[in-house]
Amino acid sequence: MLLKTIGRRLAYSVLTVWLATLLVFVALQALPGNLAQQLLGQNATPAAVARLDASLGLDRPAWRRYLDWLGGAVHGDFGRSLVSGQPVLSEAGGYLRNTALLAGIVILAGITLSLVLGVVAGLTRDRWPDLAISGFALLGMSVPEFTVATVLVLGFAIDLQWFPAVVTAGPTASIGQLLPAVWLPAASLTVVMAAYIIRMMRTSVIDVLSAEYVTLARIRGLSSRRVLFRHALPNALLPTLNVIAVNIAWLVGGVVVVESVFNYPGIGTLMIQAVHNRDLPLLQFIAVFGAATFVVCNLLADLASVYLNPRLRTPGRAG
């Protein structure tokens, strides 16, 4: 039963990523507009356009190009960047590592912080700690990432001068070179991400504390600490898992804006460059990478909740 549920989830995930590659390809390559003409400019001769078309493989039908791309992608070959001529994967490699560093810090610090704040807010419902935390969360989800980043720059880079306002290191910088500059981007992403997790955790804690088994545990005379940590919190964490997964996947999009504010050499900065240069293979890889991250995060959250919640192990409810 359990294996069947997991197998179904896996199959759906693969299907979803495949459909996403198809959508991204259709949006980028099958739409009207001559790429070679745009790359060469208006004054290019038709012969030059035709030559570039042939060298990019654009003279073949779209479905052939898609199948070629998909065949390569399965083997880890995502084509070559139109600008540098390097394979996309090696071009993106350094940027990916830098984004992973940024995301790793945000996930570790951000999730811990927001879970704690969410629990405190839930426990002190409608009293001042809750009002302060909920107000902060409402504000966090109400301002775009670039404004949080700008305000943090104003406070911590200009007024206090604790951190640099922009990153000067390139994509191949060592972790040691990047580390001083990673904190402000990480804080900006954390503020926005924390807002959603705090709200979910708060609601969840309030729900669980009013459940009968918590009341029963109290009546049985268990200490309130034991009730909280052994009975209430594990159950309150369950619905929050999916929100956390969605937010980790959101990071891939959120970094685009925040990285460009700080000029941080990560995947988001690379994507903005790719959009400016119309570097389609690179753009396609980043979009598909984002989709795959999203699907994997959701899959992991689903599997974790199946593992933690025995009731989900019957396929009927797992839906």
Add this chain to the structure above:
Amino acid sequence: MTNLTVHASNARTRARRIALPTRPSLLAGLFLVGLNVVVALAAPLLAPYPPTQPSALDAIEGSSSAHWLGTDQLGRDVLSRVLYGGRYAMLISLSAAVLTVVFGTVLGCLTAYRRGWFDEVLMRILDSVLSVPAILALLVVVTALGSGAPVIILAATIVYCPALIRVVRAAALSVVGLDYVTAARARGEGFWPIMAREIWPNILDVVLVEFAMRASWIMLLVSSLSFLGFGANPPTPDWGLMVSENRSLLTVVPLATIAPIVALATLIVGLNLAADGFAKARGIDRITGGLR
């Protein structure tokens, strides 16, 4: 019997609607949103200067009696630009949110009503659209089709429709199995009359909350696009664009950057408060997870 049920539920809806404006957060939210809309509409009357008029002599000034919020690097009045600055993003977000809600509601009801292979196929396609992070999807579309307003409206609609379809589908599924829908089907009514008379009144609350939420997310997304240079074109006064233009002068004239941020925040806080308050007043379990 069917008519009785429908009338009873209509009467309940009306009774609850009267009890609505007691929530302070709802009122505060509606006030903030209303204020922003009125300011955007009345900007030509309120603004002391034309928002795109450069004046080299007054460039980069702090707050003064002539320019309350100072001027930017081209000498344009920041206050005037802030007053005008919501127009572009609000118009795009409103159009996209309305389109999202219309398509989302119809498709969500249709798939809940039809079920079967149609539902299965649609859900798989929606999953894959949802899996591409919103800002990435928008950048892909902007690369392919350019950054004109219609393109952004269409792209934002496509990006946000899937989540709405799912929410509406879930809400509609709890209705389509009820006796009065079965009775309407048995009477031989088609999809549209059933949707309009039996399903719609029951999911109206959910759709309204979703509308406010989507509008606020699309607004954030459109502002981010403008900030990145793929939305409003200079010299359009737009909050996102203003932040990106004036950011390099943050140390000299901080007001030119902070004023549009505050303006944008009041609008989005307002939308969120309204959605929260309305959802609580109607007992809707608002999904706070969020897919931006």
